[in-house]
Amino acid sequence: MSDHIAFDIGASSGRLVAARMTQGRLELQEIYRFANGFTDHNGHDFWNLEYLFQEILKGLQLAKEAGINECTLGIDTWAVDYVLLDGEGNRINEVYAYRDSRTKGAPERLHQLISRENVYAKTGIQELDFNTLYQLFVHDQEELSQAEQILMVPDYLYFRLSGRYMNEVTNASTMQLLNAAERDFDEDLLTIVNVRRGQFAKLTEPGEVLGELLPELVQKYMLPRCRLIVVPTHDTASAVIGVPADAERGWAYLSSGTWSLLGVERKEPLTRLDAMKANYTNEWGAYGTYRFLKNIMGLWMIQEVRKELDSKYTFAELAAIAEGVPAFRSLVPCNAGRFLNPGSMIEEIQSCCRESGQPVPESSGEIARCIFDSLALTYRDALQELKNLTGEQVEVLYIVGGGSNNKLLSQLTADLLKIEIQAGPSEATALGNIAVQMISIGQLKDLSEARSLIARSFPTKVYLPNPLEERDKVLSLWQELKTKFKKL
Numbered sequence: 379m380s381d382h383i384a385f386d387i388g389a390s391s392g393r394l395v396a397a398r399m400t401q402g403r404l405e406l407q408e409i410y411r412f413a414n415g416f417t418d419h420n421g422h423d424f425w426n427l428e429y430l431f432q433e434i435l436k437g438l439q440l441a442k443e444a445g446i447n448e449c450t451l452g453i454d455t456w457a458v459d460y461v462l463l464d465g466e467g468n469r470i471n472e473v474y475a476y477r478d479s480r481t482k483g484a485p486e487r488l489h490q491l492i493s494r495e496n497v498y499a500k501t502g503i504q505e506l507d508f509n510t511l512y513q514l515f516v517h518d519q520e521e522l523s524q525a526e527q528i529l530m531v532p533d534y535l536y537f538r539l540s541g542r543y544m545n546e547v548t549n550a551s552t553m554q555l556l557n558a559a560e561r562d563f564d565e566d567l568l569t570i571v572n573v574r575r576g577q578f579a580k581l582t583e584p585g586e587v588l589g590e591l592l593p594e595l596v597q598k599y600m601l602p603r604c605r606l607i608v609v610p611t612h613d614t615a616s617a618v619i620g621v622p623a624d625a626e627r628g629w630a631y632l633s634s635g636t637w638s639l640l641g642v643e644r645k646e647p648l649t650r651l652d653a654m655k656a657n658y659t660n661e662w663g664a665y666g667t668y669r670f671l672k673n674i675m676g677l678w679m680i681q682e683v684r685k686e687l688d689s690k691y692t693f694a695e696l697a698a699i700a701e702g703v704p705a706f707r708s709l710v711p712c713n714a715g716r717f718l719n720p721g722s723m724i725e726e727i728q729s730c731c732r733e734s735g736q737p738v739p740e741s742s743g744e745i746a747r748c749i750f751d752s753l754a755l756t757y758r759d760a761l762q763e764l765k766n767l768t769g770e771q772v773e774v775l776y777i778v779g780g781g782s783n784n785k786l787l788s789q790l791t792a793d794l795l796k797i798e799i800q801a802g803p804s805e806a807t808a809l810g811n812i813a814v815q816m817i818s819i820g821q822l823k824d825l826s827e828a829r830s831l832i833a834r835s836f837p838t839k840v841y842l843p844n845p846l847e848e849r850d851k852v853l854s855l856w857q858e859l860k861t862k863f864k865k866l
Contacts, residue, residue, distance in 0.1 A: 394437035416475035452609030502660030510553035548615035619810030622833035634781025641671025778806035
Protein backbone atom coordinates (compact mmCIF):
# COMPACT_ATOMS: atom_id res chain seq x y z
CA MET A 379 0.00 0.00 0.00
CA SER A 380 1.33 3.40 -0.94
CA ASP A 381 -0.92 5.52 1.29
CA HIS A 382 -0.54 5.70 5.06
CA ILE A 383 -2.80 7.46 7.55
CA ALA A 384 -1.91 8.59 11.06
CA PHE A 385 -4.54 9.67 13.54
CA ASP A 386 -2.62 11.78 16.05
CA ILE A 387 -4.94 12.82 18.87
CA GLY A 388 -3.76 15.11 21.63
CA ALA A 389 -5.39 16.66 24.66
CA SER A 390 -6.48 19.78 22.78
CA SER A 391 -6.84 18.65 19.16
CA GLY A 392 -6.61 15.71 16.80
CA ARG A 393 -5.77 15.34 13.15
CA LEU A 394 -5.66 12.90 10.30
CA VAL A 395 -2.37 13.08 8.42
CA ALA A 396 -1.80 11.14 5.21
CA ALA A 397 1.64 10.24 3.86
CA ARG A 398 3.08 8.93 0.63
CA MET A 399 6.58 8.41 -0.74
CA THR A 400 7.39 10.64 -3.71
CA GLN A 401 10.82 10.58 -5.39
CA GLY A 402 12.57 9.22 -2.32
CA ARG A 403 10.97 11.66 0.10
CA LEU A 404 8.00 11.43 2.41
CA GLU A 405 5.19 13.89 1.79
CA LEU A 406 2.55 14.68 4.40
CA GLN A 407 -0.93 16.06 3.89
CA GLU A 408 -3.19 17.08 6.75
CA ILE A 409 -6.64 16.01 5.63
CA TYR A 410 -8.67 16.72 8.74
CA ARG A 411 -8.27 18.48 12.08
CA PHE A 412 -10.71 18.52 14.97
CA ALA A 413 -10.89 19.93 18.48
CA ASN A 414 -10.53 17.86 21.64
CA GLY A 415 -10.75 18.57 25.34
CA PHE A 416 -12.23 17.29 28.55
CA THR A 417 -15.44 18.64 30.04
CA ASP A 418 -16.70 18.98 33.58
CA HIS A 419 -19.64 16.83 34.67
CA ASN A 420 -20.78 16.81 38.31
CA GLY A 421 -17.44 18.12 39.47
CA HIS A 422 -15.26 15.69 37.51
CA ASP A 423 -13.42 15.98 34.20
CA PHE A 424 -14.18 13.48 31.42
CA TRP A 425 -13.18 12.82 27.81
CA ASN A 426 -15.84 12.27 25.15
CA LEU A 427 -14.62 9.10 23.42
CA GLU A 428 -17.72 8.65 21.31
CA TYR A 429 -17.04 12.07 19.83
CA LEU A 430 -13.43 11.07 19.07
CA PHE A 431 -14.57 7.87 17.38
CA GLN A 432 -17.04 9.77 15.20
CA GLU A 433 -14.28 12.25 14.28
CA ILE A 434 -12.09 9.33 13.17
CA LEU A 435 -14.89 8.09 10.92
CA LYS A 436 -15.41 11.59 9.54
CA GLY A 437 -11.70 11.90 8.84
CA LEU A 438 -11.66 8.60 6.99
CA GLN A 439 -14.60 9.70 4.88
CA LEU A 440 -12.66 12.83 3.91
CA ALA A 441 -9.61 10.71 3.13
CA LYS A 442 -11.66 8.67 0.69
CA GLU A 443 -13.04 11.83 -0.89
CA ALA A 444 -9.40 12.94 -1.31
CA GLY A 445 -8.72 9.81 -3.39
CA ILE A 446 -7.38 7.37 -0.78
CA ASN A 447 -9.15 4.08 -1.43
CA GLU A 448 -6.88 1.79 0.57
CA CYS A 449 -4.20 2.49 3.13
CA THR A 450 -2.51 1.46 6.35
CA LEU A 451 -3.71 3.21 9.50
CA GLY A 452 -2.27 3.89 12.96
CA ILE A 453 -3.56 5.74 16.03
CA ASP A 454 -1.67 7.54 18.78
CA THR A 455 -3.04 9.58 21.69
CA TRP A 456 -2.01 10.81 25.11
CA ALA A 457 -1.17 8.36 27.91
CA VAL A 458 -2.43 7.09 31.31
CA ASP A 459 -6.22 7.34 30.77
CA TYR A 460 -8.23 4.12 30.48
CA VAL A 461 -11.60 2.73 29.45
CA LEU A 462 -13.64 0.14 31.35
CA LEU A 463 -15.68 -2.24 29.17
CA ASP A 464 -18.33 -4.79 30.08
CA GLY A 465 -18.59 -8.26 28.56
CA GLU A 466 -20.39 -6.88 25.51
CA GLY A 467 -17.59 -4.40 24.77
CA ASN A 468 -19.62 -1.41 25.94
CA ARG A 469 -18.17 1.38 28.05
CA ILE A 470 -19.21 1.16 31.68
CA ASN A 471 -18.78 4.88 32.23
CA GLU A 472 -17.30 7.94 30.60
CA VAL A 473 -13.51 8.17 30.72
CA TYR A 474 -11.87 10.28 33.41
CA ALA A 475 -9.35 12.85 32.22
CA TYR A 476 -5.98 12.66 33.93
CA ARG A 477 -6.22 16.28 35.08
CA ASP A 478 -9.27 15.42 37.19
CA SER A 479 -8.70 16.18 40.86
CA ARG A 480 -9.79 12.75 42.16
CA THR A 481 -6.18 11.51 42.47
CA LYS A 482 -5.06 14.35 44.74
CA GLY A 483 -3.36 12.66 47.70
CA ALA A 484 -3.71 9.18 46.15
CA PRO A 485 0.07 8.49 45.95
CA GLU A 486 0.47 9.14 49.68
CA ARG A 487 -2.34 6.71 50.51
CA LEU A 488 -1.17 4.02 48.11
CA HIS A 489 2.42 4.17 49.32
CA GLN A 490 1.29 3.28 52.81
CA LEU A 491 0.76 -0.19 51.28
CA ILE A 492 3.92 -0.36 49.16
CA SER A 493 6.95 1.90 49.19
CA ARG A 494 7.78 4.33 46.40
CA GLU A 495 11.19 2.68 46.09
CA ASN A 496 9.59 -0.74 45.54
CA VAL A 497 7.19 0.56 42.90
CA TYR A 498 9.99 2.33 41.03
CA ALA A 499 12.27 -0.72 41.18
CA LYS A 500 9.47 -2.77 39.64
CA THR A 501 8.21 -0.35 36.99
CA GLY A 502 10.84 2.35 36.46
CA ILE A 503 7.97 4.82 36.04
CA GLN A 504 8.05 8.21 37.70
CA GLU A 505 5.46 9.20 40.27
CA LEU A 506 2.81 11.50 38.87
CA ASP A 507 -0.51 11.95 40.67
CA PHE A 508 -2.42 11.08 37.52
CA ASN A 509 -0.67 7.82 36.62
CA THR A 510 -3.11 4.99 35.96
CA LEU A 511 -1.87 3.21 39.10
CA TYR A 512 -3.29 6.03 41.24
CA GLN A 513 -6.38 6.52 39.08
CA LEU A 514 -7.35 2.86 39.51
CA PHE A 515 -6.57 3.05 43.23
CA VAL A 516 -9.27 5.70 43.73
CA HIS A 517 -11.72 4.37 41.12
CA ASP A 518 -15.16 3.19 42.24
CA GLN A 519 -14.69 -0.44 43.27
CA GLU A 520 -18.05 -1.59 41.94
CA GLU A 521 -17.28 -0.21 38.49
CA LEU A 522 -13.85 -1.84 38.51
CA SER A 523 -15.29 -5.22 39.45
CA GLN A 524 -17.79 -5.00 36.56
CA ALA A 525 -15.07 -4.42 33.96
CA GLU A 526 -14.26 -7.36 31.71
CA GLN A 527 -11.63 -5.33 29.84
CA ILE A 528 -9.46 -2.36 30.77
CA LEU A 529 -8.07 -0.65 27.69
CA MET A 530 -6.05 2.51 27.25
CA VAL A 531 -7.70 5.24 25.14
CA PRO A 532 -5.96 4.39 21.82
CA ASP A 533 -6.48 0.65 22.44
CA TYR A 534 -10.20 1.37 22.73
CA LEU A 535 -10.26 3.34 19.48
CA TYR A 536 -8.46 0.46 17.71
CA PHE A 537 -11.04 -1.91 19.23
CA ARG A 538 -13.92 0.14 17.84
CA LEU A 539 -12.35 -0.02 14.37
CA SER A 540 -11.20 -3.65 14.41
CA GLY A 541 -13.19 -5.55 17.04
CA ARG A 542 -9.93 -6.74 18.62
CA TYR A 543 -8.69 -6.15 22.18
CA MET A 544 -5.08 -5.31 22.92
CA ASN A 545 -2.89 -3.33 25.32
CA GLU A 546 -0.12 -1.69 23.28
CA VAL A 547 3.12 -1.60 25.27
CA THR A 548 4.29 2.01 24.92
CA ASN A 549 1.03 3.31 26.37
CA ALA A 550 0.57 0.43 28.80
CA SER A 551 3.95 1.18 30.37
CA THR A 552 2.72 4.62 31.46
CA MET A 553 0.14 2.92 33.69
CA GLN A 554 2.91 2.26 36.27
CA LEU A 555 1.63 -1.31 36.43
CA LEU A 556 4.12 -3.15 34.19
CA ASN A 557 7.12 -4.95 35.65
CA ALA A 558 10.10 -3.94 33.52
CA ALA A 559 12.07 -7.12 34.30
CA GLU A 560 9.17 -9.52 33.70
CA ARG A 561 7.75 -7.54 30.73
CA ASP A 562 4.20 -8.05 31.99
CA PHE A 563 1.75 -6.67 34.53
CA ASP A 564 3.03 -6.79 38.10
CA GLU A 565 0.82 -8.97 40.28
CA ASP A 566 1.61 -7.10 43.52
CA LEU A 567 0.51 -3.78 42.02
CA LEU A 568 -2.60 -5.29 40.43
CA THR A 569 -3.61 -6.63 43.86
CA ILE A 570 -3.14 -3.24 45.51
CA VAL A 571 -5.47 -1.51 43.03
CA ASN A 572 -7.88 -4.47 43.11
CA VAL A 573 -7.78 -5.49 39.45
CA ARG A 574 -6.86 -8.80 37.78
CA ARG A 575 -4.48 -9.66 34.96
CA GLY A 576 -7.43 -11.17 33.09
CA GLN A 577 -9.04 -7.74 32.83
CA PHE A 578 -6.21 -6.66 30.53
CA ALA A 579 -5.63 -7.89 27.01
CA LYS A 580 -2.44 -9.23 25.49
CA LEU A 581 0.49 -6.84 25.55
CA THR A 582 1.10 -5.92 21.93
CA GLU A 583 4.25 -4.50 20.35
CA PRO A 584 4.29 -1.71 17.76
CA GLY A 585 4.42 -3.05 14.22
CA GLU A 586 1.87 -5.84 14.67
CA VAL A 587 -0.83 -5.98 12.01
CA LEU A 588 -4.17 -5.89 13.81
CA GLY A 589 -6.32 -6.62 10.77
CA GLU A 590 -8.70 -4.88 8.41
CA LEU A 591 -11.17 -2.14 9.25
CA LEU A 592 -14.49 -3.74 10.19
CA PRO A 593 -16.49 -4.37 6.96
CA GLU A 594 -19.67 -2.97 8.50
CA LEU A 595 -17.92 0.36 9.13
CA VAL A 596 -16.53 0.45 5.59
CA GLN A 597 -19.97 -0.17 4.12
CA LYS A 598 -22.03 2.04 6.44
CA TYR A 599 -19.77 5.10 6.25
CA MET A 600 -18.25 4.50 2.79
CA LEU A 601 -14.69 4.40 4.13
CA PRO A 602 -11.43 3.39 2.45
CA ARG A 603 -10.13 -0.13 3.00
CA CYS A 604 -7.66 0.19 5.88
CA ARG A 605 -5.15 -2.26 7.25
CA LEU A 606 -4.84 -1.42 10.95
CA ILE A 607 -1.26 -1.50 12.18
CA VAL A 608 -0.34 -1.14 15.83
CA VAL A 609 1.93 1.90 16.13
CA PRO A 610 3.47 3.37 19.30
CA THR A 611 0.11 4.53 20.63
CA HIS A 612 1.63 6.85 23.21
CA ASP A 613 2.16 10.06 21.25
CA THR A 614 5.58 10.65 22.83
CA ALA A 615 6.71 7.18 21.78
CA SER A 616 5.71 7.95 18.19
CA ALA A 617 7.37 11.38 18.41
CA VAL A 618 10.68 9.80 19.47
CA ILE A 619 10.52 7.45 16.48
CA GLY A 620 10.07 10.62 14.40
CA VAL A 621 13.26 12.28 15.70
CA PRO A 622 15.59 12.70 12.67
CA ALA A 623 18.59 11.78 14.79
CA ASP A 624 22.14 11.40 13.51
CA ALA A 625 23.32 8.16 15.12
CA GLU A 626 26.94 9.33 14.89
CA ARG A 627 26.34 12.08 17.46
CA GLY A 628 25.24 11.92 21.08
CA TRP A 629 21.68 13.19 21.12
CA ALA A 630 18.72 13.83 23.35
CA TYR A 631 15.18 14.82 22.43
CA LEU A 632 12.63 17.30 23.66
CA SER A 633 9.12 16.45 22.52
CA SER A 634 7.48 19.83 22.90
CA GLY A 635 3.71 20.10 23.00
CA THR A 636 1.12 20.27 25.77
CA TRP A 637 3.80 18.45 27.77
CA SER A 638 7.53 18.79 27.31
CA LEU A 639 9.30 15.42 27.47
CA LEU A 640 13.08 15.62 27.66
CA GLY A 641 15.09 12.42 27.49
CA VAL A 642 17.28 9.90 25.69
CA GLU A 643 16.61 6.60 23.97
CA ARG A 644 18.09 3.58 25.79
CA LYS A 645 18.21 -0.18 25.39
CA GLU A 646 17.82 -0.82 29.14
CA PRO A 647 15.75 0.85 31.86
CA LEU A 648 17.55 2.84 34.54
CA THR A 649 15.77 2.21 37.85
CA ARG A 650 18.36 3.33 40.38
CA LEU A 651 17.30 5.29 43.46
CA ASP A 652 18.91 8.50 42.17
CA ALA A 653 16.79 8.26 39.00
CA MET A 654 13.68 7.85 41.12
CA LYS A 655 14.56 10.85 43.30
CA ALA A 656 15.09 12.97 40.17
CA ASN A 657 11.65 11.79 39.01
CA TYR A 658 12.83 10.31 35.71
CA THR A 659 10.75 7.67 33.99
CA ASN A 660 11.48 4.60 31.84
CA GLU A 661 8.58 4.41 29.44
CA TRP A 662 8.68 1.55 26.95
CA GLY A 663 9.41 2.46 23.35
CA ALA A 664 9.16 0.71 20.01
CA TYR A 665 11.67 -1.97 18.97
CA GLY A 666 12.82 -2.84 22.47
CA THR A 667 13.84 0.69 23.48
CA TYR A 668 13.12 2.71 26.60
CA ARG A 669 12.41 6.40 26.80
CA PHE A 670 14.38 7.63 29.81
CA LEU A 671 12.83 11.05 30.23
CA LYS A 672 11.43 13.73 32.46
CA ASN A 673 7.92 15.13 32.18
CA ILE A 674 7.82 18.94 32.22
CA MET A 675 4.57 20.89 32.26
CA GLY A 676 5.22 22.26 28.76
CA LEU A 677 3.11 24.45 26.51
CA TRP A 678 -0.04 23.63 28.46
CA MET A 679 0.67 26.82 30.41
CA ILE A 680 0.71 29.09 27.34
CA GLN A 681 -2.25 27.20 25.86
CA GLU A 682 -4.30 28.00 28.95
CA VAL A 683 -3.16 31.63 28.93
CA ARG A 684 -4.15 31.96 25.28
CA LYS A 685 -7.57 30.47 26.08
CA GLU A 686 -8.07 32.98 28.91
CA LEU A 687 -7.23 35.76 26.45
CA ASP A 688 -10.10 34.49 24.25
CA SER A 689 -7.58 33.34 21.63
CA LYS A 690 -6.88 36.98 20.85
CA TYR A 691 -3.34 36.04 19.84
CA THR A 692 -1.87 33.13 17.93
CA PHE A 693 0.93 31.23 19.65
CA ALA A 694 3.41 32.84 17.25
CA GLU A 695 2.09 36.29 18.19
CA LEU A 696 2.41 35.56 21.91
CA ALA A 697 6.04 34.50 21.35
CA ALA A 698 6.70 37.67 19.34
CA ILE A 699 5.17 39.87 22.05
CA ALA A 700 7.22 38.04 24.71
CA GLU A 701 10.41 38.68 22.76
CA GLY A 702 9.94 42.43 23.29
CA VAL A 703 9.70 42.05 27.09
CA PRO A 704 12.74 42.08 29.46
CA ALA A 705 14.03 38.56 30.02
CA PHE A 706 14.08 36.63 33.34
CA ARG A 707 12.10 39.30 35.19
CA SER A 708 9.63 36.78 36.66
CA LEU A 709 9.99 32.99 36.89
CA VAL A 710 7.81 30.11 38.08
CA PRO A 711 8.33 26.37 38.84
CA CYS A 712 6.63 24.88 35.78
CA ASN A 713 6.24 21.42 37.29
CA ALA A 714 4.49 22.56 40.47
CA GLY A 715 1.10 20.92 40.99
CA ARG A 716 -0.56 24.33 41.16
CA PHE A 717 -0.16 24.64 37.37
CA LEU A 718 -1.65 21.23 36.51
CA ASN A 719 -5.24 22.45 36.14
CA PRO A 720 -5.82 25.80 37.86
CA GLY A 721 -9.02 27.78 37.59
CA SER A 722 -6.99 30.58 36.00
CA MET A 723 -3.46 30.01 34.72
CA ILE A 724 -2.80 33.76 34.58
CA GLU A 725 -3.84 34.29 38.20
CA GLU A 726 -1.85 31.25 39.34
CA ILE A 727 1.32 32.56 37.66
CA GLN A 728 0.78 35.99 39.16
CA SER A 729 0.15 34.55 42.63
CA CYS A 730 3.30 32.45 42.47
CA CYS A 731 5.40 35.47 41.50
CA ARG A 732 3.80 37.59 44.23
CA GLU A 733 4.33 34.91 46.89
CA SER A 734 8.01 34.49 45.93
CA GLY A 735 8.71 38.24 46.04
CA GLN A 736 9.12 38.77 42.30
CA PRO A 737 7.67 41.41 40.00
CA VAL A 738 4.15 40.32 39.07
CA PRO A 739 3.68 39.92 35.31
CA GLU A 740 0.65 41.89 34.16
CA SER A 741 0.67 42.21 30.37
CA SER A 742 0.19 39.33 27.95
CA GLY A 743 3.82 39.67 26.87
CA GLU A 744 5.12 39.56 30.46
CA ILE A 745 3.08 36.47 31.27
CA ALA A 746 4.20 34.68 28.08
CA ARG A 747 7.82 35.69 28.72
CA CYS A 748 7.61 34.33 32.25
CA ILE A 749 6.44 30.97 30.88
CA PHE A 750 9.09 30.71 28.15
CA ASP A 751 11.96 31.79 30.42
CA SER A 752 10.84 29.34 33.12
CA LEU A 753 10.51 26.47 30.64
CA ALA A 754 13.99 27.05 29.21
CA LEU A 755 15.52 27.07 32.71
CA THR A 756 13.59 23.91 33.57
CA TYR A 757 14.94 22.26 30.41
CA ARG A 758 18.46 23.21 31.51
CA ASP A 759 17.98 21.54 34.89
CA ALA A 760 16.52 18.42 33.29
CA LEU A 761 19.33 18.03 30.75
CA GLN A 762 21.97 18.40 33.45
CA GLU A 763 20.22 15.76 35.56
CA LEU A 764 19.92 13.51 32.53
CA LYS A 765 23.64 13.67 31.75
CA ASN A 766 24.55 13.06 35.40
CA LEU A 767 22.25 10.05 35.67
CA THR A 768 23.18 8.35 32.40
CA GLY A 769 26.79 9.44 32.00
CA GLU A 770 26.02 10.09 28.34
CA GLN A 771 27.45 12.96 26.34
CA VAL A 772 24.81 15.01 24.57
CA GLU A 773 26.05 17.03 21.60
CA VAL A 774 22.71 18.01 20.12
CA LEU A 775 19.16 18.37 21.41
CA TYR A 776 16.37 17.68 18.92
CA ILE A 777 13.18 19.64 19.61
CA VAL A 778 10.23 18.03 17.87
CA GLY A 779 6.50 18.66 17.93
CA GLY A 780 4.53 21.88 17.79
CA GLY A 781 6.91 23.64 20.18
CA SER A 782 9.72 23.34 17.65
CA ASN A 783 8.10 26.30 15.82
CA ASN A 784 8.70 28.60 18.80
CA LYS A 785 11.85 30.47 17.77
CA LEU A 786 12.16 32.37 21.04
CA LEU A 787 11.98 29.26 23.21
CA SER A 788 14.33 27.31 20.93
CA GLN A 789 17.00 30.04 21.04
CA LEU A 790 16.58 30.50 24.80
CA THR A 791 17.08 26.77 25.24
CA ALA A 792 20.24 26.80 23.09
CA ASP A 793 21.62 29.77 25.04
CA LEU A 794 20.90 28.43 28.52
CA LEU A 795 21.91 24.84 27.81
CA LYS A 796 24.95 25.86 25.74
CA ILE A 797 24.05 23.22 23.20
CA GLU A 798 23.15 22.94 19.53
CA ILE A 799 19.42 22.75 18.97
CA GLN A 800 17.88 21.15 15.90
CA ALA A 801 14.22 22.12 15.77
CA GLY A 802 11.72 20.07 13.83
CA PRO A 803 9.87 18.36 12.44
CA SER A 804 6.75 19.75 14.06
CA GLU A 805 4.86 16.65 12.86
CA ALA A 806 7.28 14.17 14.47
CA THR A 807 4.46 12.27 16.17
CA ALA A 808 2.57 11.63 12.94
CA LEU A 809 5.85 10.80 11.19
CA GLY A 810 6.82 8.26 13.86
CA ASN A 811 3.36 6.74 13.65
CA ILE A 812 3.67 6.45 9.86
CA ALA A 813 7.26 5.20 9.96
CA VAL A 814 6.21 2.18 12.04
CA GLN A 815 3.45 1.43 9.54
CA MET A 816 5.99 1.53 6.69
CA ILE A 817 8.45 -0.71 8.55
CA SER A 818 5.65 -3.15 9.35
CA ILE A 819 4.72 -3.69 5.70
CA GLY A 820 8.35 -3.79 4.52
CA GLN A 821 8.41 -0.41 2.79
CA LEU A 822 11.25 0.63 5.12
CA LYS A 823 13.88 -1.74 6.49
CA ASP A 824 14.26 -0.51 10.07
CA LEU A 825 14.26 2.45 12.44
CA SER A 826 17.59 3.76 11.16
CA GLU A 827 16.29 3.92 7.58
CA ALA A 828 13.08 5.58 8.80
CA ARG A 829 14.98 8.33 10.62
CA SER A 830 17.18 8.92 7.59
CA LEU A 831 14.07 9.30 5.43
CA ILE A 832 12.55 11.78 7.90
CA ALA A 833 15.77 13.82 8.05
CA ARG A 834 15.93 13.90 4.26
CA SER A 835 12.29 14.86 3.88
CA PHE A 836 11.99 17.45 6.66
CA PRO A 837 15.12 19.56 7.24
CA THR A 838 15.55 20.94 10.76
CA LYS A 839 16.24 24.54 11.81
CA VAL A 840 19.53 24.85 13.68
CA TYR A 841 19.96 27.13 16.72
CA LEU A 842 23.49 27.61 18.02
CA PRO A 843 24.09 28.99 21.52
CA ASN A 844 24.72 32.74 21.75
CA PRO A 845 26.50 34.40 24.65
CA LEU A 846 23.78 35.22 27.18
CA GLU A 847 24.30 38.48 29.02
CA GLU A 848 24.42 37.98 32.80
CA ARG A 849 23.90 34.22 32.39
CA ASP A 850 25.55 33.43 35.74
CA LYS A 851 23.37 36.00 37.48
CA VAL A 852 20.24 34.46 35.96
CA LEU A 853 21.24 30.95 37.06
CA SER A 854 22.02 32.18 40.57
CA LEU A 855 18.60 33.86 40.76
CA TRP A 856 16.95 30.66 39.52
CA GLN A 857 18.63 28.64 42.28
CA GLU A 858 17.45 31.10 44.93
CA LEU A 859 13.92 31.03 43.59
CA LYS A 860 13.79 27.23 43.51
CA THR A 861 14.49 27.27 47.25
CA LYS A 862 11.65 29.72 47.78
CA PHE A 863 9.28 27.72 45.56
CA LYS A 864 9.74 24.63 47.74
CA LYS A 865 8.38 26.57 50.72
CA LEU A 866 5.27 27.87 48.97
